[in-house]
Amino acid sequence: MNDDNRPMNAPDGTPLPHGQNEPSEAGSPDSHVPAHRQAEPIADPGLPEHTWRPTDIDPLAEKRAERQVAAMFVAAMISAVLFVVAYFTLEVGDNWDTFAGMGASTMALGVTLGVSLLLIGIGIIHLARKLMADVEIVEMRHAAASPPEDREATVQALNDGLDEAGIGRRPLVRNTMLGAVGVLGLPAVVLLRDLAPGDELDIDKLAHTIWEPGMRLVRDVVGTPILASEVEMGDLINAAPEALFPTEENGYEELHGAQLQVDKAKGAIIIVRMNPDDIVPAKGREKWTVDGIICYSKICTHVGCPISLYERTTHHVLCPCHQSTFDLADHAKVVFGPAARPLPQLPLAVDDEGYLVAQSDFTEPIGASYWEREKQ
Amino acid sequence: MSTDSRLDTSKVATSNRTDAATASKPGPGASLATWADDRLGLATAMKKNLRKVFPDHWSFMLGEIALWSFVVLLLTGVFLTLWFNPSMGHVTYEGSYDQLRGIGMSESMASTLNISFDVRGGLLMRQMHHWAAMIFIASMMVHLLRVAFTGAYRKPRELNWVIGCILLLLGTLEGFTGYSLPDDLLSGTGVRAADGFLKATPVAGTYMSFLLFGGEFPGESIIPRLYIVHVLLIPGILLALIAAHMLLLVYHKHTQWPGPGRTEQNVVGYPMLPVYAAKAGGFFFMVFGVIALMGGLMSINPVWKFGPYDPTKVTAGSQPDWYMGWPDGLLRIMPSHMETVLFGYTISWNVLIPILLVPPLMLTVLILLPFLEGWVTGDKRDHHLLQRPRNAPTRTAVMVALMTFYGLAWAAGGNDIIAIKLHASINQITYFMRVAIFLGPLLAFWITRRWCISLQRHDNEKLLHGYETGIITRSPEGQYAERHLPINPKAAYTLTARDRDEVFTGAGDTDAAGVAAPNSRSERLRARLSRWMYSHNVQKPTAAELEEAHHHAEHEAELTAGLDHPVDGHQFDDHRLRDTDDVPLRDH
Numbered sequence: 016m017n018d019d020n021r022p023m024n025a026p027d028g029t030p031l032p033h034g035q036n037e038p039s040e041a042g043s044p045d046s047h048v049p050a051h052r053q054a055e056p057i058a059d060p061g062l063p064e065h066t067w068r069p070t071d072i073d074p075l076a077e078k079r080a081e082r083q084v085a086a087m088f089v090a091a092m093i094s095a096v097l098f099v100v101a102y103f104t105l106e107v108g109d110n111w112d113t114f115a116g117m118g119a120s121t122m123a124l125g126v127t128l129g130v131s132l133l134l135i136g137i138g139i140i141h142l143a144r145k146l147m148a149d150v151e152i153v154e155m156r157h158a159a160a161s162p163p164e165d166r167e168a169t170v171q172a173l174n175d176g177l178d179e180a181g182i183g184r185r186p187l188v189r190n191t192m193l194g195a196v197g198v199l200g201l202p203a204v205v206l207l208r209d210l211a212p213g214d215e216l217d218i219d220k221l222a223h224t225i226w227e228p229g230m231r232l233v234r235d236v237v238g239t240p241i242l243a244s245e246v247e248m249g250d251l252i253n254a255a256p257e258a259l260f261p262t263e264e265n266g267y268e269e270l271h272g273a274q275l276q277v278d279k280a281k282g283a284i285i286i287v288r289m290n291p292d293d294i295v296p297a298k299g300r301e302k303w304t305v306d307g308i309i310c311y312s313k314i315c316t317h318v319g320c321p322i323s324l325y326e327r328t329t330h331h332v333l334c335p336c337h338q339s340t341f342d343l344a345d346h347a348k349v350v351f352g353p354a355a356r357p358l359p360q361l362p363l364a365v366d367d368e369g370y371l372v373a374q375s376d377f378t379e380p381i382g383a384s385y386w387e388r389e390k391q
Numbered sequence: 392m393s394t395d396s397r398l399d400t401s402k403v404a405t406s407n408r409t410d411a412a413t414a415s416k417p418g419p420g421a422s423l424a425t426w427a428d429d430r431l432g433l434a435t436a437m438k439k440n441l442r443k444v445f446p447d448h449w450s451f452m453l454g455e456i457a458l459w460s461f462v463v464l465l466l467t468g469v470f471l472t473l474w475f476n477p478s479m480g481h482v483t484y485e486g487s488y489d490q491l492r493g494i495g496m497s498e499s500m501a502s503t504l505n506i507s508f509d510v511r512g513g514l515l516m517r518q519m520h521h522w523a524a525m526i527f528i529a530s531m532m533v534h535l536l537r538v539a540f541t542g543a544y545r546k547p548r549e550l551n552w553v554i555g556c557i558l559l560l561l562g563t564l565e566g567f568t569g570y571s572l573p574d575d576l577l578s579g580t581g582v583r584a585a586d587g588f589l590k591a592t593p594v595a596g597t598y599m600s601f602l603l604f605g606g607e608f609p610g611e612s613i614i615p616r617l618y619i620v621h622v623l624l625i626p627g628i629l630l631a632l633i634a635a636h637m638l639l640l641v642y643h644k645h646t647q648w649p650g651p652g653r654t655e656q657n658v659v660g661y662p663m664l665p666v667y668a669a670k671a672g673g674f675f676f677m678v679f680g681v682i683a684l685m686g687g688l689m690s691i692n693p694v695w696k697f698g699p700y701d702p703t704k705v706t707a708g709s710q711p712d713w714y715m716g717w718p719d720g721l722l723r724i725m726p727s728h729m730e731t732v733l734f735g736y737t738i739s740w741n742v743l744i745p746i747l748l749v750p751p752l753m754l755t756v757l758i759l760l761p762f763l764e765g766w767v768t769g770d771k772r773d774h775h776l777l778q779r780p781r782n783a784p785t786r787t788a789v790m791v792a793l794m795t796f797y798g799l800a801w802a803a804g805g806n807d808i809i810a811i812k813l814h815a816s817i818n819q820i821t822y823f824m825r826v827a828i829f830l831g832p833l834l835a836f837w838i839t840r841r842w843c844i845s846l847q848r849h850d851n852e853k854l855l856h857g858y859e860t861g862i863i864t865r866s867p868e869g870q871y872a873e874r875h876l877p878i879n880p881k882a883a884y885t886l887t888a889r890d891r892d893e894v895f896t897g898a899g900d901t902d903a904a905g906v907a908a909p910n911s912r913s914e915r916l917r918a919r920l921s922r923w924m925y926s927h928n929v930q931k932p933t934a935a936e937l938e939e940a941h942h943h944a945e946h947e948a949e950l951t952a953g954l955d956h957p958v959d960g961h962q963f964d965d966h967r968l969r970d971t972d973d974v975p976l977r978d979h
């Protein structure tokens with residue numbers, strides 16, 4: 016029965032006599048199985064008789080199946096050709112949302128490709144089900160474990176090898192060798208240091224943003240400075256540091272590449288004006304507002320999404336990422352959601368032209384918490 | 392192969408060929424094969440495997456879907472690499488899409504738009520790639536459930552289970568890195584959150600963030616780095632692990648459902664060549680075809696609608712791809728203010744618990760399941776016959792509890808959407824979830840276990856008293872009774888083809904080597920767990936019980952003689968369905 020030379024093993028590792036597990040006999044008591052497992056209430060009736068399909072015995076059915084399969088393959092060819100036609104006739108670009116928000120080209124290519132593939136697939140499966148032999152066959156299993164004599168031979172070979180190497184007898188050699196290979200880990204780790212080259216790895220940067228005393232607050236898309244008198248009660252203004260919008264007038268230097276992105280990511284702020292009586296100033300921050308205008312970092316202290324949704328009646332602002340909610344009237348303390356700390360506040364003043372400016376940088380790191388945060 | 396001697400193909404597909412299949416003179420194919428075998432010795436390796444037997448069942452296709460969608464990912468992914476430019480360099484978009492023309496963005500975003508609007512078939516390939524990724528991960532998950540619920544992870548297949556769990560983890564990471572590549576507003580928001588997670592890692596987190604981003608977030612390195620992870624590193628590991636997964640599958644041979652002639656010692660099914668190969672190959676084309684249709688007809692990740700990443704902007708309803716949803720949900724339901732400062736160092740429990748502790752813990756639990764089960768049951772036998780979920784009530788209930796946890800966490804990840812749909816306040820939903828995440832799994836465990844046990848009881852009823860015909864008879868004495876008819880012998884055998892559970896008692900037990908194992912503390916724990924796992928289960932009837940029941944039934948049959956055939960309208964229930972071998976265990 017068993018075509019390979021491995022002996023059949025019972026589950027407990029003992030070899031089974033040949034033919035022991037012929038389906039017809041599988042229900043018979045098995046001397047290798049403990050008594051309590053032996054008492055099978057119903058004997059295995061064995062594999063059922065094979066029954067012929069219509070395609071096996073009826074030449075007409077067989078012909079029909081053959082034609083069906085071939086028809087599917089031909090249709091698949093046609094669909095593939097249509098794909099090529101669609102590729103060259105339909106334009107992309109302008110008509111990207113012609114049908115149901117989809118470009119005609121994308122849709123035609125997807126449908127012709129899909130139909131072609133599906134027909135090939137269905138055709139092959141139809142072929143397998145109707146025309147290929149459908150007799151189930153039986154194969155015997157063997158234990159996953161190696162036979163005991165193989166195990167012994169392997170252990171023997173291993174021991175022989177180790178013995179000849181003599182490593183076990185020379186602990187000095189063994190230990191220094193292991194040590195040498197182990198210490199090689201150091202260069203491997205050290206090599207990664209310059210993933211953040213030079214002073215890019217300076218984590219103290221997290222404690223500072225581009226804000227500095229006297230820097231104007233500007234509207235975030237257009238970059239125009241904001242007159243304190245223009246800020247309407249109840250409005251929320253998304254704003255940015257003026258240094259991100261350099262002009263000849265303001266004299267800030269043009270920022271590029273990564274630095275621009277970093278300063279943008281850290282400098283974003285929100286400005287609201289509320290009734291000054293509503294504001295509960297935190298200790299030491301009594302002078303950080305201008306006529307009820309108050310300014311916070313826009314970056315959520317949870318994991319750093321920019322926050323956006325403002326509800327003017329409650330003065331609550333909500334982060335869309337995980338719904339942390341901050342009360343802007345009460346030093347932006349967390350009133351709901353997973354954030355742990357209030358939004359950092361930017362101390363405000365007005366310059367001689369009446370524009371809003373920062374008194375200083377933020378007094379604490381903005382955004383997500385990190386291990387060394389309180390140390391900085 | 393001697394097994395072939397059973398194969399009677401006398402009647403198969405005769406129309407193709409009129410002469411016998413004897414080799415005439417070696418054609419070019421044969422001489423090529425000889426040439427190759429002279430050098431590679433392929434014949435020996437293929438001798439056994441060409442006719443390897445694969446059992447058939449619909450649930451065995453789930454893993455195949457995962458395999459084939461991975462192949463589609465490789466094909467479409469390679470296509471995308473030809474145009475995609477993984478660079479964060481700043482450019483002004485000048486392509487075909489009006490609404491973004493003249494807007495500044497990274498080159499990776501611009502090249503994604505280029506693939507979408509200026510490369511013919513590009514959008515199709517992008518959408519196919521993304522849909523294939525969804526299908527890849529979803530089918531891995533459902534496949535994993537199939538393996539767990541049927542006990543296919545038991546000895547000797549535990550290591551393949553471990554490989555499968557790692558594949559799921561890597562697939563998820565691969566999906567996240569791919570999702571991040573276009574550098575649109577949604578993906579950038581996800582990357583920023585990932586930066587927050589890294590920073591919340593105690594001790595080395597801040598440095599890890601700086602090293603990964605090449606400095607402060609967002610830097611200019613993250614996209615190129617994620618790119619190489621996405622197209623080389625993870626696919627390489629995935630490929631190797633999938634190969635190992637398949638090799639082990641072939642080595643162990645596939646599990647099968649018990650049934651007449653299907654035992655622990657054999658495997659019954661179609662040979663690899665031709666039927667299984669044809670079915671599997673055909674199935675590849677079908678999976679590919681469905682993905683192509685989805686790519687052509689269903690929009691996914693329309694990055695042009697989100698716009699390029701801008702670290703100061705965010706869209707409402709920011710959500711990751713669905714498979715990242717459950718840690719996001721855990722993140723959302725953490726209570727406020729969970730942060731402590733210890734010796735001046737910040738520990739952010741609000742991120743640490745939901746992201747860095749619970750998901751790895753869940754994965755560890757998942758990986759350990761077969762080992763824990765094996766330890767509690769003390770079962771050292773090989774298992775090749777699958778179990779019905781009801782016949783392992785505790786395992787089934789544990790899985791359902793884990794699924795409930797996953798599902799609740801996932802739902803919490805959409806708390807804003809649920810709030811809008813149900814017109815409820817997001818706060819109430821969040822409070823509810825905080826409680827449900829603990830109680831839900833317990834409740835699910837309890838209900839599932841009771842349910843399984845009553846199904847087991849129901850099976851025994853069928854064995855002992857037959858199935859309910861729905862026909863009420865009235866005896867001469869005026870008593871009403873429902874008529875039961877015996878189920879057919881094959882179905883009856885199949886119902887009994889399962890092991891009796893043995894509760895490990897600890898006391899006086901000896902291990903395989905015959906050594907008393909009195910290791911008190913852990914053995915006592917084991918015994919308690921074993922009792923907890925098994926003692927409520929219903930065991931199949933013994934031969935004597937069956938005998939007794941049948942005797943009783945015969946007696947009854949005499950009273951209602953004349954109904955020795957299925958009653959009108961019942962010819963096809965139960966009996967017939969169970970007669971087909973590929974549906975050995977269908978319930979009505």
Ligand code: HEM
Pocket residue numbers: 461464465467468469471472475503506517520521524527562565566567568569570571572573621622623626629691692
């Ligand atoms: C398990 C395997 C993979 C998964 C789960 C996966 C997932 C993803 C996802 C979700 C995206 C975002 C697509 C979008 O823009 O909507 C993506 C993008 C991409 N993937 Fe994959 N991927 C896999 C394998 C590969 C492989 C093997 C390659 C190439 C060798 C590849 C190349 C790419 C490229 C170039 C992109 C960016 C193109 C674009 O977004 O337009 N992927 N991947």
Ligand code: FES
Pocket residue numbers: 315316317318319320334335336337338339352353354
């Ligand atoms: S990032 Fe704002 S709540 Fe998570």
